[in-house]
Amino acid sequence: MAVSRALLDVAPLRTSPDFRRLWLGGLLSGLGGQMALVAVLYQVWESTRSTIWTGAAGLAQALPIIVFGLFAGALVDRVDRRRFYLVTKIGQAVCAVLLTVQAFAGGSATSVLVLVAVQSLFVAGGAPASRTFLSRLLPAEQLGAGLALNRISFQGSMLIGPALGGLVISEVGVGGCFLVHTATFAVALWTAIRLPPMPAAASPGLTGVLAGLRFLGASRPVRGALLTDLAATVLAMPISLFPVVNAERFGDDPRTLGLFLTAIAVGGVVASALSGTFTRSRRPGAVMLAGALTWGVALALFGLASNAWVGLALLAVAGAADTVAVVSRSTVVQRHTPDEFLGRAAAAEQIVGQAGPDVGNMRAGLVAAGSSATAALVSGGLLCVAAVAAIAARTPDLRKVDIR
Known part of the structure; x- marks a missing residue:
């Protein structure tokens, strides 16, 4: 059982x-x-x-x-x-x-x-x-x-x-x-x-958009969930750094480069296959925060890994943590959004999910250009952990039992 x-x-x-x-x-x-x-x-x-x-x-x-x-x-x-x-x-x-x-x-x-x-x-x-x-x-x-x-x-x-x-x-x-x-x-x-x-x-046109923005700003659980996703993606997105990490540490082997993305996906699939461990939780906000923190830690450690297999394992952990965080985030948004605002909340989720990784990959590339890939990965992971911890401290509603 x-x-x-x-x-x-x-x-x-x-x-x-x-x-x-x-x-x-x-x-x-x-x-x-x-x-x-x-x-x-x-x-x-x-x-x-x-x-x-x-x-x-x-x-x-x-x-x-x-x-x-x-x-x-x-x-x-x-x-x-x-x-x-x-x-x-x-x-x-x-x-x-x-x-x-x-x-x-x-x-x-x-x-x-x-x-x-x-x-x-x-x-x-x-x-x-x-x-x-x-x-x-x-x-x-x-x-x-x-x-x-x-x-x-x-x-x-x-x-x-x-x-x-x-x-x-x-x-x-x-x-x-x-x-x-x-x-x-x-x-x-x-x-x-x-x-x-x-x-x-619901309210039409621009009025509806402004009402949606007011709701997103006023609902602390929904706002905290979206900010957590932004913190994880904007501060710690690693994909733009994969080519330079592969060249510096793993001989620029294209097979290794392909495995980086595969490792993240495999971790996500495993987490989804075992998702009963967290989808039944009465604290989806706390699960989301834990997933985002694990994502940041795993990517910071990936920045220090010199062994290819250790690096791939850490990326698999990051992929699993990402799945846990994303599914739990959507659960928080769904449960705390009235039906009349659900379309706008879903659109905000989509925008965050689309823009966050793009901005995060740009940030990582710029930091690496000014320092190194290691510095970009480690600093991004640690900043993610700090930001998520701050969101958790300032949004206690995310840590509470969800009775809905």
């Missing part, structure tokens, strides 16, 4: 057919999205041979979410969320079709980035809408389990999708990869159509 309670809780998949369909659609569209990401990078690189252009691909995906996320979240809170989600999925599917067409027609890098940016506009609305579904589809005691299932779906896509994308590109080209991406939206659209109506009402 104790072992079964430690494993991933699949009760939401058993008890809620709507959640089960939504999860399956998310898994397949996530795989297709990761394959498409590889195809975008490959086509842009082949067209330009420029790292500036490949960097612009990430910017094209991130900027619409950062700029329009809160406005999309406000719209989610004032319309039927199922219909809105369906519209955004249709928009994403149309963009996927156009990406496929341009790939077979030999389109330019500019056309790819424009379509990626437009598709990201629909993601800016669809992702917050989908995050509001869990509280409608699952009882409160299954929210954590549902979030953990979504997390392992995301991580599975991250592990498998890029490899599948590379195989498809090598066999049939980028057009075939985009075609698979398009096909996965058929399942996503089917799951959206099968969802029950989800009417919601």
Whole structure:
């Protein structure tokens, strides 16, 4: 019994057919999205041979979410969320079709980035809408389990999708990869159509955005959860330092470099598989804080590791801690956000999750350029620990038992 309670809780998949369909659609569209990401990078690189252009691909995906996320979240809170989600999925599917067409027609890098940016506009609305579904589809005691299932779906896509994308590109080209991406939206659209109506009402336009910002500022648990995520990602994000660490310590072996990212993902998958150990906790805020502290400590120690296997083990610990922190953070946000603000809170989560890592990787690169990779990693990890400890001290609501 104790072992079964430690494993991933699949009760939401058993008890809620709507959640089960939504999860399956998310898994397949996530795989297709990761394959498409590889195809975008490959086509842009082949067209330009420029790292500036490949960097612009990430910017094209991130900027619409950062700029329009809160406005999309406000719209989610004032319309039927199922219909809105369906519209955004249709928009994403149309963009996927156009990406496929341009790939077979030999389109330019500019056309790819424009379509990626437009598709990201629909993601800016669809992702917050989908995050509001869990509280409608699952009882409160299954929210954590549902979030953990979504997390392992995301991580599975991250592990498998890029490899599948590379195989498809090598066999049939980028057009075939985009075609698979398009096909996965058929399942996503089917799951959206099968969802029950989800009417919601809130203040429209700019008023709704300002009301959402006031709520985020006034709710100490939600504010503390988002600040904890920012502290972990902005201060301790390590990915931009992987190439220089690999070159300085591990002979610049590309196989080792690939293992760095794989180690983080493996740690996350293991944590998701054992998520029953924390999704049933009545203190999700305290679990989140512990996960963020462990992330900072593991990355600071990684900065000092000279042995490749020790370094990979520490990155696996960091990946596991990240999963614990992210799932628990979303649980805190879901449980402490009234339904009328859930779309805006989900949009804020999405913005933090998108902008934090990008800013964190930039910070790490700048610090390393002025000192060393070791200094950037160790200082970032220690600053993360200090910031999370300060948030915990100033936000006692995060440490309390959640009775909701």
